[in-house]
Amino acid sequence: MDLxxxxxxxxxxxxxxxxxxxxxxxxxxxxxxxxxIADILREAMAEGRLTADEHAERVxxxxxxxTVGELQPLVRDLPAASGSTAQGLGPRPYSYGPEAPExxxxxxxxxxxxxxxxxxxxxxxxxxxxxxxxxxEIDLTEALFGQRFTVxxxxxxxxxxxxxxxxxxxxxGNGTGVFGGFEVKSLESADPEAPVVVVNGYAVxxxxxxxxxxxxxxxxxxxxxxxxxxx
Numbered sequence: 433m434d435l436x437x438x439x440x441x442x443x444x445x446x447x448x449x450x451x452x453x454x455x456x457x458x459x460x461x462x463x464x465x466x467x468x469i470a471d472i473l474r475e476a477m478a479e480g481r482l483t484a485d486e487h488a489e490r491v492x493x494x495x496x497x498x499t500v501g502e503l504q505p506l507v508r509d510l511p512a513a514s515g516s517t518a519q520g521l522g523p524r525p526y527s528y529g530p531e532a533p534e535x536x537x538x539x540x541x542x543x544x545x546x547x548x549x550x551x552x553x554x555x556x557x558x559x560x561x562x563x564x565x566x567x568x569e570i571d572l573t574e575a576l577f578g579q580r581f582t583v584x585x586x587x588x589x590x591x592x593x594x595x596x597x598x599x600x601x602x603x604x605g606n607g608t609g610v611f612g613g614f615e616v617k618s619l620e621s622a623d624p625e626a627p628v629v630v631v632n633g634y635a636v637x638x639x640x641x642x643x644x645x646x647x648x649x650x651x652x653x654x655x656x657x658x659x660x661x662x663x
Contacts, residue, residue: 457501463536465503469494470560472507474587474634481510488543488564488589495539542566542591552576559584563591563638571596573648577627584631588612588638595642597629600649605631605642612636617643 470491477487490506497503537558540547543566550571557579561568570584573596586593586607597603600623605616612635631642 457499457504459500461497461500461503465500466494466497467537467558467560469503469507470585472510474585476507476510477634477636491562491587492543495541540568540570542568550574554578555582557582561586561593561595561633563588563593565589566591568593569596570594571645572601572629573598573645577601580625580627582627582629584629584633584642586631586633586635586640586642588633588635588640590636591638593633593635593638593640595629595631595640596645596648597642598648599644599646601626602628603631603642603644604628607632607640608634609639610634610636613639613641615639615641615643619644 473482473487473490473494476482482490493506494503497506536556537560538549538556540549540559540561542563544564546567546569547561547563548569548571550569550573552574553576555572555575555577559570559582561570561584568586568588568591570593572582584595586595597619599619600621601619602621603616603619605618607614607616614633614635616631629642631640633640
């Protein structure tokens, strides 16, 4: 018995699997993301919502986080997490000076240790200094300023953050001491184009201090700033 020949069906081309779409929580965290979460934690501690130990533990996790998903649980139980700061609508202005400068921040962390930044170095627009049972020293007297405004966010818990600046720049600040001291010796340079250093933060059973270093000056301020600003 002859078998009836069946027409050969065309082969269906293999369809490649759809590309995996990253969940929002899997996106790599930026320095700006970490800074926003750190700001929420700082406010929560100032309001008494977090103890010093809880704040220190969470801040440590903030700067270790690699993805956005690792950051969100750290502020999920805080009211500020539902506001614009957590949703990335941009950083809020500081008490003095401009909004946070763009670009990544420098992070100086001292936990049962010390961290020092001094000598001839190029200071960035933003620096976060955190001391827990340790000390952070930031010496700007020989630093090169690539921008006019420099913001330093300082937090000292059972520790100290010390900032030294040259005498011919402007120094401003705002902060709080809780069983500790927050002291910024304000300066206003006679040069309208001189760098401005803004120190913000708080101290809990610790100290944050910013003042000029006697006899230290940044030379050729006007020429140097005009060169960096492209004028």
